[in-house]
Amino acid sequence: MQTPEFHLSRNSLGKLVLTTADGAQHEGVVPVRAFPISAADDGVGMMSTDGKELAWIPRLDKLPAQTRELIEAELASREFMPEIQKILGVSTYATPSVWTVQTDRGQTDLVLRGEENIRRLTGTTLLISDSHGIHYLIRDQFALDKHSRKILDRFL
Numbered sequence: 001m002q003t004p005e006f007h008l009s010r011n012s013l014g015k016l017v018l019t020t021a022d023g024a025q026h027e028g029v030v031p032v033r034a035f036p037i038s039a040a041d042d043g044v045g046m047m048s049t050d051g052k053e054l055a056w057i058p059r060l061d062k063l064p065a066q067t068r069e070l071i072e073a074e075l076a077s078r079e080f081m082p083e084i085q086k087i088l089g090v091s092t093y094a095t096p097s098v099w100t101v102q103t104d105r106g107q108t109d110l111v112l113r114g115e116e117n118i119r120r121l122t123g124t125t126l127l128i129s130d131s132h133g134i135h136y137l138i139r140d141q142f143a144l145d146k147h148s149r150k151i152l153d154r155f156l
Contacts, residue, residue, distance in 0.1 A: 006046070006055045008067050016074055018046055018054055026054055031071045036079065037121055037137065044071065082108070083137045084128070087148040093155075096131070103136065110136060115155050126152075 007019040011027060018029040026048050034043030046055040060068055082103035091098040095114045100107065110130035112118070117129045126138040138144065141152060 008046075008070050010070065016070065020054065029054060030078070031057075031074050033075065033079075036081075037125065037127070044075075081135050081137050083139060084144075086145060087151045090151055095155075101136070110134070112155070118155055 005021045008029075009017050009019070011017050015028045016030070018026045020026070028049045030047045030049075032045045032047050033040055034045065041060045042058065044057040044060060045053045046057070048054050057063065057071070060071060063071070082105045084101045084103055086102040088100040088102060088107070090100070095112055097112050099110050099112055101110060110128070111132075112128065113131050119127045119129075121127050124140045124142055126141055128136040128138065130136065138152075141149065144152065
């Protein structure tokens with residue numbers, strides 16, 4: 001278990017407060033993942049309200065449970081990236097098009113403005129941005145069912 005060189009707590013308003021080894025308190029700090037998709041537990045920066053990095057955490061799983069839970073709860077409240085499990089249908093194969101998808105958070109419709117809104121992150125991982133700026137993750141395009149892959153291939 002790694003002992004961090006800071007203490008983390010919440011104030012009465014629910015904001016994170018980071019206290020450094022020298023006793024300085026920083027209210028309203030925000031955890032930011034360095035690699036949110038490919039290595040979510042590796043490299044988290046604790047950022048001040050003005051964007052300055054106050055602390056670096058190489059691995060979340062090496063922190064004491066209480067500190068890790070505070071950071072993970074804050075990350076969960078800020079990060080919203082549904083994972084597409086199945087593409088149920090599209091309104092048209094031209095863009096813009098409305099996609100009906102099944103995600104890990106339920107069924108929804110998203111509007112794909114153009115093929116450029118589908119980005120390849122790694123060999124099989126895709127990130128789709130809808131017209132509202134919501135990002136949808138396809139962790140492994142080849143793990144999708146045949147129907148979903150066929151629809152996706154028309155846009156790639």
